[in-house]
Amino acid sequence: MTTADQLHAEGYARGVALGRAKALLQLVTHKSGWPPSHIIDTVFNADQEQMSAWLGRILTAKTMKDMSGD
Secondary structure (H helix, E strand, O other), X not given: OOHHHHHHHHXXXXXXXXXXXXXXXXXXXXXXXXXXXXXXXXXXXXXHHHHHHXXXXXXXXXXXXXXXXX
């Protein structure tokens, strides 16, 4: 893999992660109102495994605590 290919792949992965974070925050906002800044920071810093878990739970969660799985 060339350096250009690697940079492209990294940029693509960051773009996908950003898109997933924005989608999750849009769903949270629609369901519960705008989340506090610490929740926004947590979402944007989450790994993809955690993001997938949250995206799966948002449909049935009644509260932010339900979504977190704690």
